[in-house]
Amino acid sequence: MNPPDTLTLRPVNADDHAFLYRVYASTRVDELAPLGWSQAQFDAFVTQQFAAQSAHYWEHYNTGRFCVIENAGEPVGRLYVDRWADQIRIVDIALLPEYRNRGWGTALLAKVLAEGERDGLPVTIHVESFNPAQRLYQRLGFRRISGDDVYWLLERAPVGSLQHAC
Numbered sequence: 001m002n003p004p005d006t007l008t009l010r011p012v013n014a015d016d017h018a019f020l021y022r023v024y025a026s027t028r029v030d031e032l033a034p035l036g037w038s039q040a041q042f043d044a045f046v047t048q049q050f051a052a053q054s055a056h057y058w059e060h061y062n063t064g065r066f067c068v069i070e071n072a073g074e075p076v077g078r079l080y081v082d083r084w085a086d087q088i089r090i091v092d093i094a095l096l097p098e099y100r101n102r103g104w105g106t107a108l109l110a111k112v113l114a115e116g117e118r119d120g121l122p123v124t125i126h127v128e129s130f131n132p133a134q135r136l137y138q139r140l141g142f143r144r145i146s147g148d149d150v151y152w153l154l155e156r157a158p159v160g161s162l163q164h165a166c
Contacts (some may be wrong), residue, residue, distance in 0.1 A: 006072040007104060009079060016068055019075045023094050024050045031130075061091050069095065069108065079108055087155075088116050090125040105133070109140055113156055122157045 012020065025046045032042060057064070057080060064082035068075050077095035081088060090112055095105055116123040125142070127134060129152050142154040 004071060008070050009067040010070060012066040012068055020078060021050050023078050023096060026097050027094050057091055064091055081112055088112060088121050088123045090123060106136060117158050120158050122155050124153060124155045127152050127154055
């Protein structure tokens, strides 16, 4: 399914906190389900983790573009991208569950990859090794360049770069 023409990005603002928390919490449900926590335990943990992640992102990616993904003006996800001299880093991309598997994430990533192609820069992203989106990243030409058992750094080099010559 192709993304609708009504899919847009806008900068995050102070009124987005509750929505961004909802997006983040939705990404942790499957991972935390085996723990059997009560809703209160889940909320307490996810609230702490969301605050830590947000602080980390704003500190380490302070030149980034922090965007809310909207469909016809309705917030449906987030896309955070930072641009450095030697690469474009996808800091985070996440859609609410009801908007996943529609090709929207692929379309947004394709725009970031096109920016990398245009400027001759690799596009990188840190991904948890167990993240189901690994299949998507592989389809888009990302490859693992470093990492451990939990977090991988993936890179998509510009087509025609020396990294793809051999």
